[in-house]
Amino acid sequence: MAEPQQKRLKNIVIVGGGSAGWMTAAALSTMLPKGSARVTLIESDKIGTVGVGEATIPDMLNFNAMLGINEAEFLKATNGTFKLGIEFIDWGQKGETYFHPFGSHGVDMQGIDFHQYWLHAKKSGQPFPLENYSICGVAAAQNKFALPDRNPRSVLSHLRYAYHIDATLYAKYLRNFAETRGVTRFEGLVETVAQDNETGHITGLTLENGDVIEGDFFFDCTGFRALLTEKTLGVPFTDWSHWLPCDTAQTVASERVGELLPYTKSTAKTAGWQWRIPTQHRTGNGHIYSSQYMNDDEAVDILLAGLDSPMKGEPRKIRFKTGHRKTLWNKNCIAVGLSAGFLEPLESTSLYLIQVGISRFISLFPTADVSDIIRDEYNLQMETEFNQVRDFLILHYVATDRDDSPFWNYCRNMSIPDSLQRKIDLFKEAGRVFRYDGELFSKPSWIAVGIGQNLYPKTTDPIVASLPAAQVNHSLDSMRTAMAKTVAQMPTHEDFLKNYGAAV
DSSP states (O other), rough: OOOOOOOOOOOOEEEEEHHHHHHHHHHHHHHOOSSSSSEEEEETSOOOSOOOOOOTTTTHHHHHHHHHHOOOHHHHTTEEEOOEEEEHHEEEEEEEEEEEESSSSOBBTTTTOHHHHHHHHHTTOOOOGGGGGGGGHHHTTTTTOOOSSTTTTTTGGGGGOEEEEOHHHHHHHHHHHHHHHTOOEESEEEEEEEEOTTTOOEEEETTTSOEEEEEEEEEEOOOOGOIIIIIIIIOOOOOTTTSSSOOOOEEEEEOSSSSOSSEEEEEEEETTTEEEEOOEEEEEEEEEEEHHHHHHHHHHHHHHOOOOOOOOEEEEEEEEEEEEOOSEEEETTTEOOGGTTEGGGGGHHHHHHHHHHHHHHHHTTOOOTOOHHHHHHHHHHHHHHHHHHHHHHHHHHHHHHOOHHHHHHHHOOOOHHHHHHHHHHHHHHOOOOOOOTTTTHHHHHHHHHHHHTTTTOOSOOHHHTOOOOHHHHHHHHHHHHHHHHHHHHBBBHHHHHTTTTOOO
C-alpha cells in the first residue's frame, strides 16, 4: 500500500536580519536539498542591530563546520580573534580573579574527576590555582594561542577555543553566504501580517512598499520587538528578572591597544558587570546593570572609567528583560534570537541559543501541516536549553561573598531555582558535579565558577582523600609542568593570527 503523499514546506520566510536572521538563512540554505523550499529573508536597513562585539563558545565551531565555512576566511571577514575562556574579576570577592577556561582541567585519574585531586592537594598546601592545570588557562595568561593537536597524547589535544567577532560583519558575511546559496532578500519594513481565519497560522506579510510575501512557515528574527511572536501571535513572556535582575546595558566600542588578548574579560561592578571583547580592529565594551540599583548616568561613568583605550562613538543604551517566550514555536512560526528571549551575555551564549534553535528545527523539520507533536518536542527541548543556561548564569550571582552594595546583598540572598539549588548542595557536600540531559555547560565549567567564587565542598572524594598527599602532588606537578612547557613553545595570539586569519 502506497504511503500518503506528504505536503512539504515550500516557502520559508525569515523576518529580520542580524545574526539571528542570517544564521537561520545560512543554515537552511545549506541543510535543505537544493530546490526543495524557497527561503526568503525580509529586513530593513532602517533598523539597527544590537552589539559592538560578540563573544562565542566552542559550539560555534560546529555551526561553521555544518555550513562548510573556512575558519581563516571567517576570521578575516569578521575581524575575529580567538577566545580560550573568560577572566572573571571581583566576582567572588573584590580583588579576586579566576579564569573559566574552555576544555578540561588536568586529566581525570582512575575514573575520578581531576578537581577532586586538586582539592585534596590544596588541603595539603598546594598553592597553584585551578586554571594552572588547564591548557587554555595557562595559554590565556601568557596571551598565547595554537590550534588543538589531533594526537590524543598531546597536551594540546585538550585545548578548546571559540571566537570574538564583530557581530555586524558576521551578519554581512552570512548574508553573502546565504544569498550565494539561493536565499532571496527583500528590503523593507513589515506593515501588516495576515493570518488564516481558522487556524491562526501566519499566511503572508505586506511590506511598506506594498509587496506581499507569502509563506508556509515563518521565523521571527525581529529582536526585542518580536513582531510575529508577540505582536501577532500574542505569545506570553516568562520573566526571570527575579533571578537575573540586570535589565540595562550601556555599550561602546573602543580603540584597540596593547596585546591582543585571547579571552573575554568580565569585571563585576557595584550593580552588575562590565565586559571587554577584543577583535582585531577594536574592542567591544559594555556595562550591564540593574536600573533598580543604579541610574543610567552612573552606569555610563562606570563604563567609561573601565575602558583601557579611547572610545569610538558614543555609548548606546539597551533595555532588556531576562527570560524567554513561553513557547518559541507557536503555530507556524519560530522565534529565534532576541525575539525568543534574552539571557545576558555573561557566558557568551547568545549565538549558541540561536544556533541550537535552528539545529533543533532542522532535526525536527516538519511537513506543511506542522504537527503538534513536533512543535511540542521543539518547545520542550528549547525550554530545557534556556533553563540550563539560566541556572549557570545565576550561579555567578548567588555564589558571591560580596556585601559591598545592595545589589550584591540581594543576589547573595535571593531564592534560586530548585534545579540550581540541588547542584549547589551536591557540590558543597563533596564536590560532585553531574551533567544532565546533554546540557551545554559541562563539569569543568561548573567547577571553574564554583571554585573560582569560593564555593568549596565540605569533604572530597573519600577514595582520593585516602591517597598520600605526596603522590597526588607529584601527579599534579607533572601535569602543570607539561602544560607550562607546551605553552612556552606556542606563538603569541597576535602572531598566530597574522599568519592565519588577519583581516586586511
